Amino acid sequence: MSEPLILFATESGNAQEAADYLSRQLKRISLPCRSQNVESYSPDELIHETVVIFLVSTTGSGVEPRAMTPLWNMLLRSDLPADLFDELHFAVFGLGDSSYERFCWAAKKLSRRLGGLGAIEICERGEGDDQHMLGTDGALFPWTESLLCVLAGLYDVEPPVESETQYTLPSPRATLSLATAVGPSPVSQAKASLSRDSTYHNATMKTNARMTADDWYQDVRRFEFTFDEDIEYQPGDVAVLHPLQLADEVESFLTSMGWGNIADEPYSITHVDKTQSMPSHVPAQTTLRELFTRYLSFTAVPRRAFFLYLRHFTTDSIERDKLDEFLSSTPEGAEDLYDYVYKVRRTIFEILGEFHGAREGLRDRLDYLFDIFPPIRPREFSIASCAGETGRTRQLELCVAIVKYRTRLRQPRRGLCTAYMADMKPGDQVMIGLKKGFIKLPDKKDTPIICIGPGTGVAPMRSLILQRISEGIYNNTLYFGCRSTKKDHHFQSEWESLAKEDKLTYRVACSRDGPEGVKRTYVQDLIEQDKARIWELIEAQGAWVYISGSSNKMPTAVKASLALCAQECGGMVETEAKEYIRTMEREGRLTEECWS
Amino acid sequence: MSPIAVDNSAIAVPTPTKGPALAIGSLSTAQNGRYQTLVTELQASRDVEKQMLDRIIDGATTLPKTQYSSVHIILAPAEYQDILPKSSSLFSQLFSALAPLGTIHLKDAPSHSQVTTELTLAGFNVLTPATTPTIMAQRPAHAPAVSLKKLPLRKKADPSAKKALWTLSTPGTPSIDSETLLTESDRARPCEPITNTGAPRRKKACKNCSCGLAELEAEELKQSKVVMLDGSESGETREVSQEERQKIINSAPKVTSSCGSCYLGDAFRCAGCPYLGLPAFKPGEKIQIDMSMDDF
Numbered sequence: 001m002s003e004p005l006i007l008f009a010t011e012s013g014n015a016q017e018a019a020d021y022l023s024r025q026l027k028r029i030s031l032p033c034r035s036q037n038v039e040s041y042s043p044d045e046l047i048h049e050t051v052v053i054f055l056v057s058t059t060g061s062g063v064e065p066r067a068m069t070p071l072w073n074m075l076l077r078s079d080l081p082a083d084l085f086d087e088l089h090f091a092v093f094g095l096g097d098s099s100y101e102r103f104c105w106a107a108k109k110l111s112r113r114l115g116g117l118g119a120i121e122i123c124e125r126g127e128g129d130d131q132h133m134l135g136t137d138g139a140l141f142p143w144t145e146s147l148l149c150v151l152a153g154l155y156d157v158e159p160p161v162e163s164e165t166q167y168t169l170p171s172p173r174a175t176l177s178l179a180t181a182v183g184p185s186p187v188s189q190a191k192a193s194l195s196r197d198s199t200y201h202n203a204t205m206k207t208n209a210r211m212t213a214d215d216w217y218q219d220v221r222r223f224e225f226t227f228d229e230d231i232e233y234q235p236g237d238v239a240v241l242h243p244l245q246l247a248d249e250v251e252s253f254l255t256s257m258g259w260g261n262i263a264d265e266p267y268s269i270t271h272v273d274k275t276q277s278m279p280s281h282v283p284a285q286t287t288l289r290e291l292f293t294r295y296l297s298f299t300a301v302p303r304r305a306f307f308l309y310l311r312h313f314t315t316d317s318i319e320r321d322k323l324d325e326f327l328s329s330t331p332e333g334a335e336d337l338y339d340y341v342y343k344v345r346r347t348i349f350e351i352l353g354e355f356h357g358a359r360e361g362l363r364d365r366l367d368y369l370f371d372i373f374p375p376i377r378p379r380e381f382s383i384a385s386c387a388g389e390t391g392r393t394r395q396l397e398l399c400v401a402i403v404k405y406r407t408r409l410r411q412p413r414r415g416l417c418t419a420y421m422a423d424m425k426p427g428d429q430v431m432i433g434l435k436k437g438f439i440k441l442p443d444k445k446d447t448p449i450i451c452i453g454p455g456t457g458v459a460p461m462r463s464l465i466l467q468r469i470s471e472g473i474y475n476n477t478l479y480f481g482c483r484s485t486k487k488d489h490h491f492q493s494e495w496e497s498l499a500k501e502d503k504l505t506y507r508v509a510c511s512r513d514g515p516e517g518v519k520r521t522y523v524q525d526l527i528e529q530d531k532a533r534i535w536e537l538i539e540a541q542g543a544w545v546y547i548s549g550s551s552n553k554m555p556t557a558v559k560a561s562l563a564l565c566a567q568e569c570g571g572m573v574e575t576e577a578k579e580y581i582r583t584m585e586r587e588g589r590l591t592e593e594c595w596s
Numbered sequence: 597m598s599p600i601a602v603d604n605s606a607i608a609v610p611t612p613t614k615g616p617a618l619a620i621g622s623l624s625t626a627q628n629g630r631y632q633t634l635v636t637e638l639q640a641s642r643d644v645e646k647q648m649l650d651r652i653i654d655g656a657t658t659l660p661k662t663q664y665s666s667v668h669i670i671l672a673p674a675e676y677q678d679i680l681p682k683s684s685s686l687f688s689q690l691f692s693a694l695a696p697l698g699t700i701h702l703k704d705a706p707s708h709s710q711v712t713t714e715l716t717l718a719g720f721n722v723l724t725p726a727t728t729p730t731i732m733a734q735r736p737a738h739a740p741a742v743s744l745k746k747l748p749l750r751k752k753a754d755p756s757a758k759k760a761l762w763t764l765s766t767p768g769t770p771s772i773d774s775e776t777l778l779t780e781s782d783r784a785r786p787c788e789p790i791t792n793t794g795a796p797r798r799k800k801a802c803k804n805c806s807c808g809l810a811e812l813e814a815e816e817l818k819q820s821k822v823v824m825l826d827g828s829e830s831g832e833t834r835e836v837s838q839e840e841r842q843k844i845i846n847s848a849p850k851v852t853s854s855c856g857s858c859y860l861g862d863a864f865r866c867a868g869c870p871y872l873g874l875p876a877f878k879p880g881e882k883i884q885i886d887m888s889m890d891d892f
Contacts, residue, residue: 047762048755074762076771084761103785105778112777129786145721146736153716322863340863344873354861354876408873586775 004051004151006035006275009068009106013377014095015057016277018128018140021305022053022093023275024170025144028160029152035275039067043074049088051122051154053147056110057095061438061585061592062102064110075113086118089154091147093140097130097596100551122154123147130596133338137304142329165327169312172367173276179266179285189283190294194242194431197281201227203396203432205424211399216487219402220456222384223421225432230392235463236439236593238380239398239432242281243417245293245376253298253349254288258363263289267366279375288366296373299347299416304337306348309372313365316357323355344407348373379417382437382548382593384459386467396432399459399490438593439464439546446473448543450534452558454481454509454523457549458490460593464546469503477505477537481523481549483512523554524561534562535569544589551594559590615665615695616643620652624672634670634703649675652689653682659693667694670703680710687718694735699723702731 004026008019016037023035046052057065064072092114094107104127111125126143128136141164152159162168184192194200207224254263264287271278279295292298304327311323326337340346352359362372385397402422403415424430439460442449449468453461458480465476478495482488489508499506507530511520527534537543545562547555559581566577584590617638621631626648638644642665649671651657667690671679679686690700700720705711711731712722720733857864861876871877 044759044763047759072774073771074765076774077765078770078772079766081761084758098786101785105782108782109774109777112779112782113774116777127786131786142737149716149719149721149736153713153719156713159712159716159722318864346862350875351863354863410873410875582775586773 002050004031004033004053005049006033006053006055007038007041008035008055009038009057009065010055011057011059011065013375014136015055015065017303017305017374018055018093018095018136020276021137021140021303022055022144022147024305025148025164026151027170028162028164028167029148029155029157031151031155031157033275035277037067038065038071041071043071046071046088047085051089051151052091054090054092054107054110055095056092056107058097058100058102058104058106059438061594062100062105063438064106066436068106072110075110075117080117082116083118085114086120088114088119089122090114090119091121091123091125091150093126093128093143095128095130095136097551099131099596100594101556103127103129123150133334133342134304135342138334141304165308165311165324169309170371171273172365172371173271173273174278174367174370175270175272176267176366176369177270179268187290189286190281190290191431193281193283197433199240199435200431200433201229201231203227203430205426205428205430206395208422208424208426211488211490213487216484218488219404219422220488220490221400221402221422223398223400223424225396225398225430227394227396230394231387231396231434232392233383233387233396233434234391234436235383235386235441235467236437236460237383237463238435238437239383239396240378240380240435241417241421241430241432242294242378243376243420245297245299245416246420246423247293249299250289250292253292256349256353257359259288263287276371277375278370280378291369292373295376296369297376297416298349298352298373300374300376301341301345302348302351302374306372306374307337309368310351310355310358313361313368314355314358315361316355319355319357344409345413346409350409350411376416378433380435382439382460382463384462386463386470388467388470399456399462401456439548439591441467442544442589445471446475448475448477448537448541450477450479450537450543450545451548452479452523452527452546453548454479454554455488455549456490457547457594460548461546462491465498465504469498474503475541476503477507477543479507479509479523479526481509481511481554483510485510485513522557524557527558527561528564531565531569535565538562538565538584539570542589544591545584546591546593548593551596555592555594562590614642615698616645616663618645618647618659618664618667618690618693620647620649620667620669622649622671622675624675625670631670634668638668649679653679653686659689661692662695664694665698667698667700668703669701669705671705673704673706676702676705676711680714683711683714684718687714687720691718691720691735696735696737699732699734704729705731 006019006023008015010016019035023033026033056068059065090111092107092111094104096104096107107125107127111121115121123143123146126139128139130136132138145160145164148160151157160167203225204227205223206226207222209222211220211222212218251260251263254260266285266287268285269282270284282291282295286295307323307326311320311327314320314323325333326340327333341351352362362368381398381400383396384399385393385395387393400418400421402418404412404419406412437460441464449464451461451464453459458478461478461480465478468474468476480490480495482490485492485508489510495504495506495508498504507523507526509521509523509526511522514520538545547558549555563574563577563581566572566580567574570577570580572580581590585592619631619635619638621634625631635644635646645664647657647659649669652659687700694700700715702711712733715722715731715733719735721736722731722733724730724732857866858869858871859877859879859881862872862874865872
């Protein structure tokens with residue numbers, strides 16, 4: 001097969017949306033292509049490909065997305081000849097966040113390895129950075145322009161003539177038609193669609209309790225769910241929730257779009273363009289109300305590509321001029337778009353409230369819904385409870401910070417999923433999926449563990465520690481960090497009583513409880529204070545170390561303090577100590593699970 | 597990575613570049629004066645280096661790398677036909693002589709798609725349709741890593757041997773340490789996150805302005821017409837003079853807008869608009885700006 005293959009490896013869906021964009025742009029040079037998730041791609045096939053464009057996101061610790069691991073392990077085998085892929089042409093675009101230490105490492109390693117196996121890199125590697133004004137899109141669209149020209153040369157087709165904005169509207173990825181026969185109710189269809197996926201289980205909410213003090217700025221909740229069947233999970237695993245858009249918001253959105261009177265009509269949905277993705281679990285028949293409650297997001301902050309569609313649909317010339325400004329490839333265009341959308345986290349709903357012409361134009365184009373509105377993404381939360389000695393249980397706990405913040409816009413910004421969860425009441429039902437996380441217990445049961453989990457980073461640590469205690473293993477150490485012991489000291493009484501029973505060594509850093517003007521104490525400071533003990537655990541007893549929580553400066557600072565232990569107690573020089581920590585990570589003895 | 601994009605629109609010329617230009621002519625365009633006209637035109641706005649086509653093709657001169665912001669070629673139509681067989685090496689020389697995002701202009705080139713194809717194969721991004729009298733192309737920000745040939749129609753080797761090497765895995769085969777694949781520059785993060793271009797934008801005059809901007813604004817205001825938003829009438833806007841505006845404001849305080857865009861929403865509001873952050877509203881609707889909005 002010689003047509004180019006777009007192969008994407010995604011964790012949260014960004015690389016998939018980038019793949020959708022790229023395959024639409026390939027239409028500008030009339031080049032047919034295939035687009036596939038690496039999850040469903042057989043690695044054996046790679047040897048037969050002619051041109052592959054990889055879109056690879058990076059997980060926090062610089063590791064490839066989990067779905068890519070089988071392919072990646074095959075590529076890393078040391079017995080592959082250096083000319084194995086000398087007939088493969090490839091290009092790599094990485095998606096990452098330069099606030100993480102290992103920015104785009106998965107993509108960088110892939111391009112180096114393929115090069116080392118003789119493959120021909122046809123376009124300089126692109127690197128999308130979440131810290132860019134336009135996010136990863138900032139680098140994606142110029143990279144795509146370069147790639148199109150290269151591909152046009154390779155395949156001997158005309159280079160793109162029309163620009164991105166002038167290119168005719170691509171055909172929609174799906175069709176929507178009024179259903180003739182009335183099927184089962186849309187809600188039951190939605191549930192059936194998720195429960196066919198065996199990783200999902202029906203859960204009932206048991207507890208929804210605020211953990212932080214009522215007068216504290218941050219709202220952190222403990223959620224408890226029960227199940228009517230046994231479920232299995234390991235410490236470090238994550239729970240996947242599909243949020244619902246709140247009913248009154250859906251109603252006001254549908255009304256504003258002029259879809260109020262057709263909101264409950266049944267529509268049949270057919271996925272037509274297979275190079276474009278559809279939200280997962282969409283049933284074949286549903287209503288607009290269901291679509292915007294469960295599958296399509298109107299409260300997301302849109303990608304740049306959204307504005308390309310608006311430009312096609314608007315009936316108003318002032319709007320078109322404005323959109324051309326936003327989409328222009330000049331720095332000013334990027335800056336205007338950043339100021340208007342990304343800086344203030346403006347939602348699609350809010351934008352359509354200002355682009356009346358686009359809203360008019362959209363009204364009768366239901367077939368483009370899946371192109372314009374991004375999927376509501378499931379959210380993942382580290383499980384905070386353990387399944388106990390048997391590994392089977394009917395309960396699960398989460399410890400979640402409710403996302404709410406302000407920007408220049410008058411309306412506060414809310415996280416879709418956490419707003420939905422905060423709004424749930426005991427007795428409410430929800431489908432919860434279970435998925436492997438990056439954290440796992442040590443290979444040998446009695447290996448000591450050192451957990452560093454400030455804030456809600458404590459969730460997976462609680463799972464690890466409770467599991468070990470249930471198995472009678474007590475050499476556990478936890479470093480917890482918060483701002484104030486009276487306000488956000490999660491699970492305080494639980495940790496303190498476990499410490500009293502000698503099942504846990506518990507250390508807590510409350511950064512804001514000290515007097516004004518005195519240096520604040522963080523988890524890394526406690527580790528330095530405890531350096532002799534830490535070094536003894538790590539070096540003599542082979543302890544495993546886990547770091548979880550916010551991805552800002554904390555993980556780097558903690559690793560620096562661990563290296564300091566190696567220097568001061570292990571007699572290493574700085575470079576040796578750093579290499580020692582790196583080796584621990586490589587061997588899986590030090591794991592990070594951090595998020596931004 | 598540079599946020600500068602390749603402007604790929606069909607007609608629009610990329611931001612005019614005023615860096616050094618290279619003007620290439622031939623014996624015939626030098627004799628009929630067209631080459632000199634081109635050079636004079638270019639010299640008005642930038643430094644120009646002159647070259648004759650023959651010397652480049654014959655290798656009598658070596659062009660510096662990533663030197664020029666633009667390359668301008670002017671030949672007689674027939675001469676374009678003559679160089680086609682040698683254009684591949686010519687274009688790749690010119691490609692490397694151009695700075696990234698630099699442009700190449702071929703004046704009076706015949707509408708021959710082979711020229712554009714050769715430009716593309718040399719790595720250029722062709723900006724104009726093949727039918728215009730001047731073909732323009734750009735060196736992309738990302739250079740292709742290798743010089744590309746068209747794809748061979750058929751793979752050369754018997755695929756089964758490679759397939760066996762790839763798919764047959766001996767248990768216990770060690771893996772290479774993937775971290776050793778990275779170079780020092782791979783390990784480094786981008787130095788500074790690209791959050792803002794820092795391009796100067798026009799600011800509003802300060803309260804005690806002493807730089808003259810306040811006077812400038814005052815003058816502009818005096819000259820300007822005002823658009824009144826009036827929902828109680830027809831919902832339409834109308835232009836009035838400053839004098840009339842005061843009268844209207846005094847008699848019936850309403851939402852006023854000197855640009856007529858305030859009610860459209862943030863996308864259409866200016867940088868100093870008092871309504872920034874508020875949703876769009878209907879003309880004439882009474883808007884209250886709540887200054888005590890913090891609910892933390």
